[in-house]
Amino acid sequence: MAVTPPTVAIWTSVFDVYLVLGTLVGIVVISVLTYSVFTKPKVKAEVGPKRSSERKKKIRAVILTLITISILTTVELDTFSATSLVTVPSDPANSMTIQVVGQQFFWTFIYPNGYAQVGNLTIPVGETIILNITSKDVFHSFAIQQLDVAKDAIPGRYNQLWLEVPTPSQYSIICKELCGVGHAFMTAELYAVNASTFNAWYGSLQTKGG
Template identity: 35%
Template sequence: MVTELMPAAAFPLQSGLVPRGTRAFVFERIFEVFLLLGTLVGVVVVGYMLYNAYRYRSGSGKGHVDEGNRLVLGELPSGSGGGQKLFTSFFMSMVIVVSLVSWTYLTLLYVEEGPADDESLDVEVEGYQFGWRFTYPNGHTTDGVLRVPADRPVQLTITTADVFHNFGITALRVKSDAIPGQETETWFTADEPGTYTARCYELCGVGHSYMSAEVIVMPPDEYEAWYANTTADNATANGSSVDGSVAASSAVAQSVAPQPSLRPAVVP
C-alpha cells in the first residue's frame, strides 16, 4: 500500500507530484507527461542536429580537416573538452530516465492498489459464454447490466464460469483477466453519470463479439434508491431473469455457430 512506502518514496505522494483520482485521470496524466518529454527531447535532438548540419555545411570552411589533425581510432578529438559533452548528455539522460521511471512506478502503484476508501462498492463479476453476471453485496444479481454510483470507488472481483475471458471498460480505463478457478481484482471510479460498455477482450468462442454489458453510472441518490429496492430474490436486469439472459446468450452463440450443410453428399 502507499502508506507502507519509505518516507523518501512517499514524498512525491504527499506533495501532489504523483496524480491521484480516477483511473482515466491518472492515465491521461501519464500520457501527457510522456508526450511532453518526448516532444521536448525530439525538439532538442532534431534542433541540435540541424544546427550542426548548418554549421558544418559544405563551403563553410569548418568541415575541412588537415592531414595532421585527422581522428585516430580510440583517441578523443582535440578541442572536445575531454568528452565533456558526452558525459554531460549521458548524465542528463540518466536523470530524465530515472525520474520518469520512478514517477511512473509510483503512479502505477496507486493504480494497482486502488484508493484507500472504506466506502467503496464491492461487486463480483462472473463471465460466461457469452455474457457477464454481476453480484452486489446484498446478493442481488444482474445479468448484462452493471449499475454503480458516480464519484464512488467500485471494487470488482472477477472470475469466470467456463473459459478465459477479459473484462474491460475502455472509457473508464478498466481491464482485467477472468481466469477459471481464480479471482482477479480491479477498481474504477466514474466521475459523472452516463452509460458505458463493458466488453470481453479475450477471444473466447464464436459469440465473443456479442459478449458485452452495459455499465450505467447513476447519481448517488438515484443509485441508493435503486439499490434499496433490490434483494437477492429479485435478481433481474432490464426485466429479464438471469436464466432468461443466459438462455438468450446461448441462442446468440448458436446463431453465430457454423451451420451444417444441407446439400446431399456426392457419392463418387
C-alpha cells in the same frame, strides 16, 4: 457538462507527460541530426599536453553519465508512482466490491449481498467501485472503453479493477479478448445512478432476497 472520471483523468495526465517528454526528446534529436548533416566536422589541432585533454574527456563522460542516470531515475520513479495511482483504488475505505464473472458469452455481476445480475451493472455515482474480475471458462477481458479501464478475466484467479463515475451516466461494457464465436456479442451495460436511486434499488433486493 461532462465530468471526467478519476481513472480517465489519471490516464490522460500520464499520456500528457509522455507526449511532452517525447516531443522534447524528438526536438533535441532532430536538431542535433540536422546540425550534424549541415556542418562539417572540425578537426582541432592538438593544443597543450595530450594528457589533460584525455582527462577532460573522461570528466565530461562521467558528468554526462550522471546527468543521464538522474533524469532516467526521476522518470522511472514518476512512472511507478503513476502506475500505483491507477492500480490502487482512490478511496478503498469507502468502496463497494462487486464480483465480475465472465463466461461464454455473458457477464455476471455479484453484489456484496449475494444478488447476481446478468448483462447489466448498476453502481452509485461518486463512490469507489472495486471490481473482482474472474472467468468460469476461457480467457475474457472486461473493458469499458469510455472510462479507460480494462482487465483480463482469467479462470482460477481474480484481477482487480476500480472505477468511480462522478455523474449519472450509461456506458457499454465489452469483452476485449477473442473468446469464441459469440465474443462480439459478449456485452453488458453499466448504469451509474444517484446514490439515493441506488440505495432504494439495493435495499429492495435485500428485503426480497432475505
